[in-house]
Amino acid sequence: MTAASPAGYIGRSVPRREDRRLLLGQGSYVADLVLPGMVHAAFARSQLAHARIVSVDFARALAEPGAVFALGGAELAREMPPIGGMQVTAPKGWAERVDHRITLPPQNLMASDRVRYVGEAFAVVCADSRYAAEDAVEAIDAGFEPLPAVVDPEAASAPDAAVIHPDLGTNAVAELHVEKGDVAAAMASAPHRIRRRIRHHRYAAMPLECRGVAAEYDRRTDSLTVWSSTQVVHWVRKELAFALGMAEEKIRVLAPDVGGGFGGKGHVYPEDLIIPWLARRIGRPVRWVEDRHEHILNAAHSRDNIHDAEIGFDDTGRILAFRDDFIVDSGAYSPVGAGVAYNTTAHLLGPYHIENFAGGTVVAITNKTPNAPYRGAGRPEAVQVTERLMDIVADTLGMEPADVRLRNMIGPERMPYDVGLPYRDGVPMTYDSGDYPASLRRAIDEIGGIEAFRERQEKARAEGRWLGLGLGCYTEGTGVGPFEGATVKVDASGKIVVSTGACPIGQGHETVFAQVTADAWNVPIEDVVVLLADTSTLTMGYGSIASRSTVTSSMAIGDASDKVKAKVLAVAAHLLEASEADLELRDGRVAVKGVPDMAVSLREIAAAAAPGWLSRRPEGSEAGLEATSYYEPPTVTWAYASNAAIVEIEPDTGRVRIERYVEVHDAGRLVNPGLADGQVKGGLVQGLGGALYESIEYDEAGQLLTGSFADYLLPTAAETPPIEVVHMETPTPLNPLGVKGLGEGGAIAPPVVIANAVTDALKPFGVEFNTLPIRWQDVRAAFDS
Amino acid sequence: MTAKRSVTVTVNGETRTGEAEPRMLLSDFLRDTLGLTGTHVGCEHGICGACTVHVDGEAARSCLMLAVQADGAEIETVEGLADGETLHRLQQLFSKHRALQCGFCTPGMLMTALDLVRHRPNLTEAEIRSGMAAVLCRCTGYEGIVHAVAEYASGGER
Numbered sequence: 001m002t003a004a005s006p007a008g009y010i011g012r013s014v015p016r017r018e019d020r021r022l023l024l025g026q027g028s029y030v031a032d033l034v035l036p037g038m039v040h041a042a043f044a045r046s047q048l049a050h051a052r053i054v055s056v057d058f059a060r061a062l063a064e065p066g067a068v069f070a071l072g073g074a075e076l077a078r079e080m081p082p083i084g085g086m087q088v089t090a091p092k093g094w095a096e097r098v099d100h101r102i103t104l105p106p107q108n109l110m111a112s113d114r115v116r117y118v119g120e121a122f123a124v125v126c127a128d129s130r131y132a133a134e135d136a137v138e139a140i141d142a143g144f145e146p147l148p149a150v151v152d153p154e155a156a157s158a159p160d161a162a163v164i165h166p167d168l169g170t171n172a173v174a175e176l177h178v179e180k181g182d183v184a185a186a187m188a189s190a191p192h193r194i195r196r197r198i199r200h201h202r203y204a205a206m207p208l209e210c211r212g213v214a215a216e217y218d219r220r221t222d223s224l225t226v227w228s229s230t231q232v233v234h235w236v237r238k239e240l241a242f243a244l245g246m247a248e249e250k251i252r253v254l255a256p257d258v259g260g261g262f263g264g265k266g267h268v269y270p271e272d273l274i275i276p277w278l279a280r281r282i283g284r285p286v287r288w289v290e291d292r293h294e295h296i297l298n299a300a301h302s303r304d305n306i307h308d309a310e311i312g313f314d315d316t317g318r319i320l321a322f323r324d325d326f327i328v329d330s331g332a333y334s335p336v337g338a339g340v341a342y343n344t345t346a347h348l349l350g351p352y353h354i355e356n357f358a359g360g361t362v363v364a365i366t367n368k369t370p371n372a373p374y375r376g377a378g379r380p381e382a383v384q385v386t387e388r389l390m391d392i393v394a395d396t397l398g399m400e401p402a403d404v405r406l407r408n409m410i411g412p413e414r415m416p417y418d419v420g421l422p423y424r425d426g427v428p429m430t431y432d433s434g435d436y437p438a439s440l441r442r443a444i445d446e447i448g449g450i451e452a453f454r455e456r457q458e459k460a461r462a463e464g465r466w467l468g469l470g471l472g473c474y475t476e477g478t479g480v481g482p483f484e485g486a487t488v489k490v491d492a493s494g495k496i497v498v499s500t501g502a503c504p505i506g507q508g509h510e511t512v513f514a515q516v517t518a519d520a521w522n523v524p525i526e527d528v529v530v531l532l533a534d535t536s537t538l539t540m541g542y543g544s545i546a547s548r549s550t551v552t553s554s555m556a557i558g559d560a561s562d563k564v565k566a567k568v569l570a571v572a573a574h575l576l577e578a579s580e581a582d583l584e585l586r587d588g589r590v591a592v593k594g595v596p597d598m599a600v601s602l603r604e605i606a607a608a609a610a611p612g613w614l615s616r617r618p619e620g621s622e623a624g625l626e627a628t629s630y631y632e633p634p635t636v637t638w639a640y641a642s643n644a645a646i647v648e649i650e651p652d653t654g655r656v657r658i659e660r661y662v663e664v665h666d667a668g669r670l671v672n673p674g675l676a677d678g679q680v681k682g683g684l685v686q687g688l689g690g691a692l693y694e695s696i697e698y699d700e701a702g703q704l705l706t707g708s709f710a711d712y713l714l715p716t717a718a719e720t721p722p723i724e725v726v727h728m729e730t731p732t733p734l735n736p737l738g739v740k741g742l743g744e745g746g747a748i749a750p751p752v753v754i755a756n757a758v759t760d761a762l763k764p765f766g767v768e769f770n771t772l773p774i775r776w777q778d779v780r781a782a783f784d785s
Numbered sequence: 786m787t788a789k790r791s792v793t794v795t796v797n798g799e800t801r802t803g804e805a806e807p808r809m810l811l812s813d814f815l816r817d818t819l820g821l822t823g824t825h826v827g828c829e830h831g832i833c834g835a836c837t838v839h840v841d842g843e844a845a846r847s848c849l850m851l852a853v854q855a856d857g858a859e860i861e862t863v864e865g866l867a868d869g870e871t872l873h874r875l876q877q878l879f880s881k882h883r884a885l886q887c888g889f890c891t892p893g894m895l896m897t898a899l900d901l902v903r904h905r906p907n908l909t910e911a912e913i914r915s916g917m918a919a920v921l922c923r924c925t926g927y928e929g930i931v932h933a934v935a936e937y938a939s940g941g942e943r
Contacts, residue, residue: 015880022888023876025823025863029889032822130813131806208827208835208889208923259825259889260923292828506887506924678883678925685926709832709921716918717927 009515009525010737013674017510017530027257030212030229035285038214039068041275042133042288044123044140045297046115049367049702050150050164053113054143056123061139066132069282070125070140073110080243080277082106083268083335093426098342099177105165105365107333109270114147116164116332117369118704119297121270126278126286149702153306153329153364164332164365173330174338174363178345180420181356186321190312194396198388199771200381200751202304202329203694205374206714207505209259210290211299213271215279223250226276229258231266231503232543237535239268240276248535251276255533261505262686263373263744264299266545267335296707301696302374304329305344305381311389317397317404324348324385325360331368338363340371342424343378343477349419350386351436351475351640352408357421367702375686375747377546383474384752388770391471391756395763401471401756402440402450409436409473425481427635433730434640439664440473442726443644446662453646461764466649467659468761472753473643477636478667478741479551479734485541486556488517488564489626492610494588494603496521498557499531501541502549507743508675509549515671516554516737520561523588523602540630547639547741550671555735556631563627568602571609571625574618575600637732639740641665643749647757654780656692656758658721663749666728667742673727676742680725683746689715690747691754695773792856796821797865805852811845812836814852815862823863823892827921834920837893837900838862844900844919863892866899875899878933886924893920898934908938 345359419429572590591599611623731738827835
């Protein structure tokens with residue numbers, strides 16, 4: 001199972017390059033940047049969920065000490081267009097196969113005529129300090145005429161609902177349908193059918209560093225430098241160039257140290273464009289740092305689905321038909337389009353062979369904060385549905401949940417497996433590698449086996465103790481396109497300098513890509529320089545979203561390295577008067593094989609390859625040692641995992657205590673096992689937070705009820721149980737390193753695993769936990785039912 | 786806005802004076818006035834713990850204190866932990882146990898852990914988990930942090 005580990009850096013838990021500066025307090029986040037003459041921005045944000053803006057008056061605000069500039073949304077809308085190009089496009093192969101109607105609302109950078117959620121900005125003020133800017137915001141005189149708030153996504157889709165974007169004529173802004181086989185016939189003839197309503201609640205990425213943007217405009221060169229706490233610097237630059245009418249090369253976007261993102265910083269936000277516009281307009285650097293309350297109000301939320309699912313099966317537990325219709329509560333806008341909604345559909349079948357399937361989706365606009373990808377990006381919702389149903393099928397037939405899963409799982413002998421649906425990249429979904437049943441069996445073994453648990457469970461019940469076992473399996477498309485770029489060069493010092501479009505948010509990219517590069521070049525890792533999250537180092541890049549960077553950046557680095565190595569060998573052959581075939585690259589030198597003394601260093605080769613009088617490159621060859629590659633993955637590669645957990649319920653309080661939590665995770669070959677382990681475990685704890693604690697709540701007027709960390713509960717070290725992760729390593733055949741993506745995986749399964757475990761624990765009470773999160777009071781109430 | 790006052794503190798052994806409005810948070814004073822940006826601000830309402838520093842030898846959330854309240858105090862921040870180029874032992878253990886990813890909570894984690902270990906000898910894992918619950922980490926799932934603090938507290942390998 002384990003990939004052959006070559007003698008190199010890949011496969012080793014190399015210590016992180018990032019650690020030293022971060023431990024010393026020398027990291028630099030957006031909030032740490034100080035620019036000469038800088039002013040501070042603060043936004044005025046709506047306190048109403050839905051209202052017409054009647055008036056915005058800045059007279060008192062601008063009279064505040066230190067106030068420099070103020071602007072309303074209507075005025076800004078005359079200066080800059082709505083965010084363009086935000087909606088993820090529908091690739092041809094997808095558009096032809098999936099029935100779709102998509103009319104997504106444009107999002108003005110600030111509300112101009114009406115506000116559509118609590119927290120939507122309608123004005124911005126700049127002042128000499130953040131304190132002064134907030135004083136000035138307080139002094140804005142704004143008048144609003146309240147409109148009916150649309151809070152419930154089902155009611156939002158009803159014909160009589162108030163329409164939030166009148167131009168669209170409906171709140172149901174996207175409808176998707178995809179089908180394979182004959183679901184209607186298979187469902188009708190199935191010996192058993194069950195239907196359930198399954199709800200996944202709204203929660204959010206909640207990085208410890210809130211968002212922030214700083215910008216400086218240079219009038220002399222008409223150029224902008226922008227620092228954003230973002231996962232997508234090239235995307236920010238593209239939108240800025242469009243919005244400001246500037247050439248991309250006149251704009252440099254950097255992400256300095258970023259304090260977590262988890263997808264929540266994975267798209268372009270209005271502030272990414274407003275702050276640079278202000279810097280150019282005012283002629284002074286501008287910094288905006290979001291505070292936590294603002295972050296919870298304004299940074300994208302996620303999940304929030306209502307599913308009506310039906311499953312047909314036979315007496316042996318074989319699934320014959322599966323249908324799922326669901327509504328996504330999109331909030332007031334849809335910053336990345338219908339991609340997440342379709343991602344849910346594409347992951348509903350999971351590791352199971354199910355011939356007849358239909359998935360239907362409505363994306364509903366409501367008066368809430370916009371919904372966008374967060375770690376898992378549609379998958380936790382899908383997995384909750386499928387994995388709850390697996391348990392309900394087992395319960396209906398009196399089978400073990402593990403047996404129902406194994407009965408339907410795709411075995412390794414069927415790889416590659418054609419799923420029969422298109423992925424969101426338009427390519428037919430094909431599971432490329434893995435052993436799903438082995439993964440589930442391993443997870444069960446790790447927690448001590450089913451039989452042993454059932455014996456314990458029965459004994460415990462007799463003692464009035466309530467133990468439950470929860471399982472959860474999923475597949476995950478990773479390493480998605482459309483592309484990633486890398487530039488590789490050997491500079492005059494002889495160092496290998498690599499830049500790529502990946503934007504680290506804590507994963508350890510500087511270390512991982514140094515490992516990949518060092519192996520590609522057969523040099524000590526100290527000779528590799530890694531430049532990330534800076535548009536000035538790479539012409540075109542994509543960014544770190546969707547569990548993709550290790551796959552896509554590594555491939556681009558490898559490909560660009562191959563091009564540069566060919567140049568290096570040609571120059572070395574010329575210098576050594578040897579045939580290229582007789583040369584080898586090792587330890588930063590090119591030597592004649594078997595004659596280590598006949599060698600030239602990369603530094604010497606770089607000098608020889610340089611243009612000019614002193615050049616000693618082969619006649620007719622191009623000067624310099626530099627190449628850029630854009631890797632366009634053929635499609636995604638499929639990671640997967642199986643989870644098993646044992647919980648115990650405290651009857652007096654309803655508290656769910658997690659005794660064991662195991663995930664058996666396969667992301668192909670691991671570049672840095674220690675960092676991979678950290679990614680998976682960190683994701684799992686976020687999933688446990690979503691299962692038990694984290695929830696964004698609104699009242700019927702659309703007021704946010706969870707606007708602080710006192711209300712929105714993140715797991716702490718005290719609640720978090722020890723997590724056990726087993727890594728299987730089945731290399732993917734889709735790329736030469738055999739790597740799959742793993743940033744999101746951990747976060748996908750825990751909500752349903754805990755729901756299954758709690759339902760199992762309370763089986764004697766006949767209560768199903770089909771709605772998340774699982775609250776103590778709901779668990780407690782089960783005992784009274 | 787009211788008139789600024791002069792605030793003098795000893796930070797990491799050095800006497801520093803700055804001007805602060807009475808409403809200015811200690812966290813902002815340290816970061817913006819004194820330029821010590823190692824102390825991070827994650828929530829400004831006393832829950833996340835990223836801004837934890839030591840004030841007169843005790844862990845304190847610098848976002849819940851005003852700079853004027855700290856006038857005359859001795860303050861330690863993350864910048865004071867290393868001995869020149871040599872990382873503090875706890876910093877080394879954080880790296881060893883992969884107790885940090887994005888690094889944003891790390892200064893608060895370090896300052897909290899030092900306070901915890903100083904006040905509570907012979908910490909059990911449960912006590913470490915309970916004590917370190919004063920600071921939120923969104924990246925690691927806490928395992929590495931708990932192991933690093935445990936090894937530091939035990940004074941030996943783990």
